[in-house]
Amino acid sequence: MEAAIKEIRQAIGDDDAISTDPEDLKAHGYSEWSSTNIDGLPVAVAYPKSTMEVSKIAKICCKYRVPIIPFSGGSSLEGNFSAPYGGISVDFAYMDKILQFNPGDMDIVVQPSVSWMELNEELARRESGLFFPPDPGPTAKIGGMVGTNCSGTNAVRYGTMKDWVINLTVVLADGTIVKTKRRPRKSSAGYNLNSLFVGSEGTLGLVTEITLKLAVVPQEFSVAVVTFPSIRDAASAAAGVMRAGIQVAAMEIMDEVQMKVVNLSGLTSPRKWKEKPTLFFKFSGTKASVKENISMVSAIAKMHKGGDFEFAKDAKEQKLLWSARKESLWSMLALRKEGGEVWSTDVAVPFSRLADIIEVSKKEMDELGLFASILGHIGDGNFHESIMYDRTVEGEREKVERCVKNMVKRALDMEGTCTGEHGIGIGKKEALFMEVGPDTLGVMESIKSALDPHWIMNPGKIIDVPS
Ligand SMILES: Cc1cc2nc3c(=O)[nH]c(=O)nc-3n(C[C@H](O)[C@H](O)[C@H](O)COP(=O)(O)OP(=O)(O)OC[C@H]3O[C@@H](n4cnc5c(N)ncnc54)[C@H](O)[C@@H]3O)c2cc1C
Missing domain, CATH: 3.30.465.10 (Uridine Diphospho-n-acetylenolpyruvylglucosamine Reductase; domain 3)
Incomplete structure (x- = not known):
């Protein structure tokens, strides 16, 4: 690896093209929001400025059989850019045009x-x-x-x-x-x-x-929330919206815990939201279509015991409300105490099964005494659990792991997938095997071996490195 670092420095002709600064290595191998972290870090971080420089780095890494781990925003959640085999993290920071x-x-x-x-x-x-x-x-x-x-x-x-x-x-x-x-x-x-x-x-x-x-960009936007007595009612209303073929721009579910987290975060203050199972809607289109969609969705929500729509007052509040949803993971992280961690993970099921899986998963977390919230892209049957735990308490991480495994198994039993959008990374390899089985995984391995015969590209992710 040292020889590769030296040669990369020479090939690119710039001392700053590769860093071995310990802070830099940590930022490229560890992540506060990732559900899985490992002990190892990359040995260096390369900062190419062009496709040609990336190619030079890859050639040198290939020659020395050094792992290469691509890195962009570092926001992935399943240990996707961790470096279990060391190697060189390739950060594209200068390729931002x-x-x-x-x-x-x-x-x-x-x-x-x-x-x-x-x-x-x-x-x-x-x-x-x-x-x-x-x-x-x-x-x-x-x-x-x-x-x-x-x-x-x-x-x-x-x-x-x-x-x-x-x-x-x-x-x-x-x-x-x-x-x-x-x-x-x-x-x-x-x-x-x-x-x-x-x-x-x-x-x-x-x-x-x-x-x-x-x-x-659509002509007109509107953002609204509506609360329900139970998460099942909210999920059933969302399924009703999908089955009616209404083109909502977005439809998100948040349980009462997540709504409380949003209020506590103060992200939308001074406005406070009801701490009940809630559907967030974004409507967009022409003025007429937005009006029509709101009235159809509102009727469906009522059929499923939904309350009145509360609309964001203006563009600023629309933005605030939506960012409260987008940043909900950070709101959860902000509530951690010393030693606290948040495990955030996702699964997806055919959307008619969403209410079933949410209900059982929520019950399991409550029974285990875990502070956990549920939120998700409900129109796609994709939901997320964010579970808070204390890593200093013996057995607590194992409890969360069990909970996540059970949720994945439940999703697979419902013909779902172990991840709707976060990917496999290092955390869900076993789940991928359960989902696709040995033959399909074998096809993936053949593709990997054909394109990367020495398994240097982000090794240990998605598929285990063959022994
Ligand atoms: C608060 C928060 C909210 C989130 N909400 C969502 C959500 O709603 N939906 C969703 O899908 N995800 C969500 N995520 C997860 C994350 O944002 C996505 O996984 C995102 O796609 C990762 O992009 P990134 O640039 O951060 O990638 P990174 O974390 O840098 O990398 C992700 C993976 O791609 C590889 N990679 C990076 N760059 C390249 C490249 N140039 N070439 C080849 N491979 C590369 C890496 O090796 C790694 O395996 C959320 C994360 C956070 C922290």
């Missing part, structure tokens, strides 16, 4: 370290009338979003990251540079390599340029 904007074609070419929030701010500044819909953690960047095939609150209307990627430039484990497609919105030319790299968590290559589709 918009390379080409084609407003007429509604697409944009960006480098991996462009953040989705800044991208949307820039599109608004340019008065393009366009935006990029996937909305994961506020600090996520496009490279990592490709890595985890993320989604977020907008997925119920706009789909997930895979639906927005047109073309990728990828540096393979041996330094070869490939492009997956060209620029049209559709193409049937050969294997769909976009789908191979999107969601591969940096285990198949380093993504250095991304061509993204953009969507038109």
Whole structure:
């Protein structure tokens, strides 16, 4: 690894291109919000400035068989960028430019370290009338979003990251540079390599340029919340909205605990929300369609014992309310005491089963005496548990682990998946095996071996390294 670091420094001709500063190593191998952390850290962090430099780094790492761990925003939650085999974290911080904007074609070419929030701010500044819909953690960047095939609150209307990627430039484990497609919105030319790299968590290559589709900013927005006597009523109302084919822009569920966490965080103060199971709605479209959707959704909510809609008063409150939802994990983290940790994880089930799985999972957590909240992208059957625990109390982490395992098993029993959007990382490898079985995992292993014969790309993630 030392020889590789020396050679990278020489090849790039810049002393700052690679760091071994202990703080830097920690920031690239450990994460406060990740449910899984390990003892090891990367031995160095490389900061390339171009695809050519990434290729040089990969060639050198391949020569010395040194692990490469791609790193963008560092907001992933399943230990996705941890470094169980040491190696070099490749941080794209200096590759943060918009390379080409084609407003007429509604697409944009960006480098991996462009953040989705800044991208949307820039599109608004340019008065393009366009935006990029996937909305994961506020600090996520496009490279990592490709890595985890993320989604977020907008997925119920706009789909997930895979639906927005047109073309990728990828540096393979041996330094070869490939492009997956060209620029049209559709193409049937050969294997769909976009789908191979999107969601591969940096285990198949380093993504250095991304061509993204953009969507038109709707004319009108409205944000509202409605409370229900029970989480089952809320989930049933959400299923009713889906079955009625109403195009909500977003539909999120938060249980009474999570609503309390939002109030305690003060994120929307002075406004306080009822601490009851709640559905958050975002409506968008033309003025007329928003009005019509609100009235249809309100009727369905009433049928499921929902209260009155409470609307955000203005654009500022809409933003506050939505950011309270987006930052709910941080609100939970802010409530920790000394020694406290939060385990945040997700599963997804066919949405008609959502009420069942939420109810049982909540009951189990209550019985174990765990402070835990439930929230989720309910229109996609995707829900999250955030469980607070004290790592200094003997057996508490094991209790949480058991709870998460049971939730995953329940989801699989309901024909669901062990993760709707956070990915496998290091934390859910066993769950992936349970979900797909040995033959499908064998196909994944063959693909991995074909593209990365020495298993140097983010080793130990998704699939165990063969002994
Ligand atoms: C408060 C909070 C809220 C969140 N809400 C959501 C949510 O609603 N929906 C959701 O989907 N997720 C959510 N997340 C999780 C997280 O934001 C997503 O997983 C996001 O896609 C990670 O992006 P990142 O840039 O931070 O990636 P990183 O954490 O840097 O990396 C993620 C993975 O991609 C790989 N990778 C990074 N860059 C590249 C690259 N250039 N080429 C190849 N591989 C690469 C890494 O090796 C790693 O395996 C949330 C996280 C937080 C902290």
